Amino acid sequence: MNDKLDLQSPDISAMNIDKIAALFPNCLTETAEGKRIDFDLLKQELSTEIVEGNKERYRLEWPGKREAIVTANLPTTNTLRPVREDSVDFDTTQNIYIEGDNLEVLKLLQESYLNKIKMIYIDPPYNTGKDFVYKDNFARSSEEELFESGQKDEYGQRLQANPETSGRYHSDWLSMMYPRLKLARNLLTEDGVIFISIDDNEVHNLRKICDEIFGEENFVGCLPTIMNLKGNNDEFGFSGTHEFTIVYAKSKISISDLNGIPLDKEDEKEYSSFDELGAYKQGATLMRTGEAGAREKRPKGYYPIYVSNDLKSISLKKNNENDYIVYPKTSNGKEMSWRRSPEFLNETLNEFIIKQTNNGITFYKKQRLLEDLKNGKKAKSLFYKPEYSSGNGTSILQKLFDGRLFDNPKPISLISDFISIGLNSNDIILDFFSGSATTAHAVMQLNADTSTGSVPGNRKYIMVQLPEATDEKSEAYKAGYKNICEIGKERIRRAAKQIRLNQDSQDKKDSQNLFSDKNQDNSDKNNPAHPTNQENHGPDFGFRVYRLDSSNMQEVYYKPQDYQQANLDLFADNVKPDRSAEDLVTQIMLDWGLELSLPIERKTIAGKEVFAVAGNSLYCCFDTEIDEAFAKEVAKDQALRIVFRDKGFKDDTAKENVKQLLKQLAPNTEMRVV
Numbered sequence: 113m114n115d116k117l118d119l120q121s122p123d124i125s126a127m128n129i130d131k132i133a134a135l136f137p138n139c140l141t142e143t144a145e146g147k148r149i150d151f152d153l154l155k156q157e158l159s160t161e162i163v164e165g166n167k168e169r170y171r172l173e174w175p176g177k178r179e180a181i182v183t184a185n186l187p188t189t190n191t192l193r194p195v196r197e198d199s200v201d202f203d204t205t206q207n208i209y210i211e212g213d214n215l216e217v218l219k220l221l222q223e224s225y226l227n228k229i230k231m232i233y234i235d236p237p238y239n240t241g242k243d244f245v246y247k248d249n250f251a252r253s254s255e256e257e258l259f260e261s262g263q264k265d266e267y268g269q270r271l272q273a274n275p276e277t278s279g280r281y282h283s284d285w286l287s288m289m290y291p292r293l294k295l296a297r298n299l300l301t302e303d304g305v306i307f308i309s310i311d312d313n314e315v316h317n318l319r320k321i322c323d324e325i326f327g328e329e330n331f332v333g334c335l336p337t338i339m340n341l342k343g344n345n346d347e348f349g350f351s352g353t354h355e356f357t358i359v360y361a362k363s364k365i366s367i368s369d370l371n372g373i374p375l376d377k378e379d380e381k382e383y384s385s386f387d388e389l390g391a392y393k394q395g396a397t398l399m400r401t402g403e404a405g406a407r408e409k410r411p412k413g414y415y416p417i418y419v420s421n422d423l424k425s426i427s428l429k430k431n432n433e434n435d436y437i438v439y440p441k442t443s444n445g446k447e448m449s450w451r452r453s454p455e456f457l458n459e460t461l462n463e464f465i466i467k468q469t470n471n472g473i474t475f476y477k478k479q480r481l482l483e484d485l486k487n488g489k490k491a492k493s494l495f496y497k498p499e500y501s502s503g504n505g506t507s508i509l510q511k512l513f514d515g516r517l518f519d520n521p522k523p524i525s526l527i528s529d530f531i532s533i534g535l536n537s538n539d540i541i542l543d544f545f546s547g548s549a550t551t552a553h554a555v556m557q558l559n560a561d562t563s564t565g566s567v568p569g570n571r572k573y574i575m576v577q578l579p580e581a582t583d584e585k586s587e588a589y590k591a592g593y594k595n596i597c598e599i600g601k602e603r604i605r606r607a608a609k610q611i612r613l614n615q616d617s618q619d620k621k622d623s624q625n626l627f628s629d630k631n632q633d634n635s636d637k638n639n640p641a642h643p644t645n646q647e648n649h650g651p652d653f654g655f656r657v658y659r660l661d662s663s664n665m666q667e668v669y670y671k672p673q674d675y676q677q678a679n680l681d682l683f684a685d686n687v688k689p690d691r692s693a694e695d696l697v698t699q700i701m702l703d704w705g706l707e708l709s710l711p712i713e714r715k716t717i718a719g720k721e722v723f724a725v726a727g728n729s730l731y732c733c734f735d736t737e738i739d740e741a742f743a744k745e746v747a748k749d750q751a752l753r754i755v756f757r758d759k760g761f762k763d764d765t766a767k768e769n770v771k772q773l774l775k776q777l778a779p780n781t782e783m784r785v786v
Contacts (some may be wrong), residue, residue, distance in 0.1 A: 138294075138324040141169045147165070156181050156691070169451055172320040173326025174283040178648040179288070184291030188219045189284055189665075191699040192689075192708070198601055200608070205711040206267060207552070209576040209604070211597045212660025214544040217576045218295040220660075223705035227300040229574075233551055235522055239285040239313045245455045286317055292544065293325050299542065300362040305332065305370070305534045308358045309522065317355045323358050332359040332370075337526070338496040340503070359496065370535070372488025381490060382483040385465075395479030399440055400451045407460035413449030417457075419473055423466045424476065426456055438473050491533055496639055499525035512606045517588040517599055518548040527554040537569035546575035549600035550657070553607040559651035560611050572653070572709065575600065601657065608653035615650070664691040664699050665786065685759050693734045694785065697723045700732055700755050706779035718745040728752060737762050743770040748775035752778065758785045 127539075133140040134148050136157050141150040150171075155163045162178050189409050192210060199209075210217050259607040295307065306326070315334070323331065343351030361367055372668050382628040400413060407414045418427045419436040440448035450457065459573040465476040505523040510516055527550050535541050543551040552573050579595040582588040594598045666686045670747075687696065697712065710726040720742055723732040731751040739762045746754065754774070761767035767785075774781050 113610050123763055128168060132707075135328075137327040140327075141171055148612075153181075155725065157185065160186055168661075172286075172322065174286050175280060176283050176287040180287040180290040181238055181294075183215065184294040185285075188216050189217050189663040190218060190660055191663050191695075192702065193659040193661050193664075193695045194698055195659050196694075198657040199655060200605060200657050201652075201707050204709070205652055205654030205656055206570075206572045207555075207652055207655040208658065208708050209546075209549075209552070209601060209655045210574065210576045210658045210660065211579050212576070213578055214576045215292055216660055217294070218292060218299075218544060220702050221574075222295065222298055223573075224702055225299045225540075225542075226705070227301055228707070229300050229538060229542045231531065231534040231541045232296055232300065232304070233308075233534075233541060234296075234306075234545045235541050235543075235547065236289060236310040238547045239282070240311070280316070282317060286321060289318070291323055293321065296542070297325055297362060298542065301361045302366040302619075304363075305367070306360050307530050307534060308360060309337070309355055311355050314357070318358055320358050326360040326362065329366045330361045332361050332561045333366065333493055334358055335495045338494070338500060338612070340501055341496075341498075344537070353559055357781065359534075370491075370533050370577065373486070373491050373532050374488050375484055379484075380481065383479070383484075385478075387478075387481065391481040396451075396479035398450055398452065398457075398464060398475035398477065400449045407447050409450065410449045412453040413451070414447075415454050416449070417450075417475070419466060421441055421716060423468060425474070426460075426461055426464060426466060428454055436473055438475075441471070455527060466510045472603065480583040481615070488532060488719060491529070496527075497525060497529075499523060509603065512610070513591070513599075515587050515591060517586075517591060517593060518596075521548045522550045524557065527551055528558055531555065531558060531571070532761070535571055537571060540572045540574060542574045542576070544576040546577040547596065549575055549577075549603045551575065552600075552604050556604075556651055556653060558609055560615050572652070573655075574708075575655075576738060601655075603670055603781055604655055611651070612653065654706065658698065664695050685757075689758065693721070693723065693732070696734060696757075697725065699734050700786070701730065704730060704753060717749075718742045722746065724749075726750075731755070736760050736761060737772060738747065739766045740769050740773055743773040744777065750778050751781050753782045753784070755786060756783045760785075 128571050129147065129149055132154065133147075136154060136398040139150050139154045139157060140147055142581065143152075150169060152163065156178055160182060162182055185397075192212075194202070195211075199205075234689070293306075308318065308322075310587045314360040319331075326471065336354045337357050338354045341354055343353050362457070383393045385392050385394075400410075400560075414498065415428070417438045418430050419425070419438060420431070421426075421436070427435075440450055442448060463478050465478060488765055492716070500523055502520060502523065504525065505521040506516065506519075508524060509518055509521050524624065531541060531554055541555060552575050555571050555573045559571055563568075575601055577597050579597040581595050582593055582599075588599055593602070678742060693713075698708070701708065701710070706725060706729065710729070713721045713724045715724050717733075718741055719740070720733050720735040724730075725732070728749050731746065731749070731754040733746070733754070736757075738756055738760045756770075761770065771783055774783050
């Protein structure tokens with residue numbers, strides 16, 4: 113411990129560097145003098161124009177990197193439109209499915225889901241030369257923006273081949289990934305994590321751009337993930353069996369630990385010992401791994417433990433002369449220490465197995481079955497189960513659709529384990545390369561799983577997928593699925609039906625078993641806590657569908673200076689004629705940072721239709737002839753926010769009077785017009 117006074121003023125420069133690095137971790141770089149801010153890159157982060165610079169530094173560079181940063185920073189006027197006809201339980205579900213370019217969608221979610229997503233899982237297009245990468249044209253004109261609706265480029269396509277012979281083979285892929293990951297980071301909670309599936313073509317580059325975006329100190333793991341133990345096509349000398357899963361935290365210091373993965377039947381067999389508290393197996397030793405200076409670092413971890421002569425009990429004090437005395441060992445210059453303080457150990461003396469080994473007496477923790485059923489087991493850094501086979505993902509989808517409609521979907525077991533590790537039972541997971549919607553399927557299945565006796569979870573998902581057209585020669589196209597989104601949505605519907613059937617079957621078995629014993633004491637059947645009396649709304653099998661589109665507002669709404677006075681009469685109503693009231697409500701929710709899953713209720717107040725979002729959080733009224741009488745009635749609800757159409761007021765006088773009445777009768781209500 114250093115007891116010397118600093119005797120100098122604070123290093124303001126270093127403090128400012130830390131503050132900037134917290135906001136822009138990718139602008140922190142290495143120089144001969146240590147960590148510094150890359151001011152050229154910082155200028156770029158604060159600009160919507162490309163900033164030129166040519167200073168050498170330690171970082172990953174590629175042609176188009178600055179354009180990628182601009183792409184992430186440029187605002188969008190696009191919006192999301194609700195699609196009720198494709199949704200399931202639109203009014204009650206908390207799950208979201210969004211059709212559209214994920215770059216634009218991620219921009220739109222920045223306010224509503226800032227710091228709210230606990231886990232992100234993505235399986236982006238692999239850069240194999242045969243697959244495709246997104247082609248982002250970030251310098252679109254307003255006309256092109258309208259034409260694209262956020263989904264196509266000026267040639268009517270959003271995807272392009274990226275052959276290995278291309279001079280920008282890696283650069284194009286990196287330019288596609290970089291802005292999406294930058295925007296995704298903003299959505300994660302402080303203790304949030306991101307899992308990214310990738311193969312060996314770009315795993316090294318993905319690590320580097322994630323180090324920039326999330327910070328090298330927030331790297332959690334690079335997990336080789338066995339997808340086919342038999343091996344795929346022979347490359348050069350080896351038959352590929354695995355992919356990788358890159359894991360980063362938004363802030364590693366905010367996470368105490370990740371969750372475990374569920375035990376399977378084979379795991380449970382290992383808990384073969386029993387005591388009065390139930391089944392257990394041999395766990396970790398009480399001795400901490402050795403390191404230099406351990407005693408100084410952890411002085412509370414170095415103390416004697418007394419063991420009875422029959423090796424059946426331990427104590428922190430000597431009970432008789434024949435007790436063994438055990439200290440943490442020291443070997444090869446490394447000092448050992450106990451994992452627990454004496455106070456903590458004293459509370460758990462019966463939780464250890466005592467064994468005589470070649471190294472003397474060793475203490476092992478009793479790893480409890482009930483505890484591990486609840487918390488799961490620690491995942492290994494090499495990810496493998498037979499169920500992770502890529503063929504399993506294909507087989508499950510084939511059974512659902514009675515045909516092969518999608519190539520290489522991820523196996524549900526793999527995604528379920530990732531979700532178990534990174535997500536808690538009431539959190540939100542985002543997948544913005546959702547493909548066939550395996551992630552949604554896994555979430556529903558986990559929420560419905562009560563095999564360990566746990567209460568069904570309430571995990572929520574947000575799926576985002578570009579409506580990429582299916583090949584006209586494919587089984588999917590012939591079966592009537594014209595794009596990937598149609599496959600994904602139908603998979604969720606069919607998977608939900610299948611899970612419901614399985615759940616009903618299991619509930620029936622459980623009910624029969626519960627009262628099958630004639631001697632069963634049913635005296636607690638009137639107890640509200642009894643399983644048959646608990647209200648169980650069950651998992652959420654619904655989902656709201658939204659589709660990316662151009663803004664609901666006419667162009668003059670954003671750029672009135674571009675139109676002459678003579679033409680403004682054409683835009684007396686600044687809302688596009690083909691847009692509905694629900695379209696406007698959705699855009700207002702996004703603009704005000706409200707979650708897309710919030711309940712929306714239709715009310716009639718003073719003869720006008722009002723959309724009430726999340727109780728009185730937001731009121732929207734787009735009817736005409738809005739006047740003082742309506743203002744007096746709506747003010748009674750004390751809404752936090754209320755929005756009208758600009759043309760909805762009876763006249764200009766009524767507009768001003770409504771504004772003043774709301775200020776007087778509902779001073780906490782914020783009024784806006786569109």
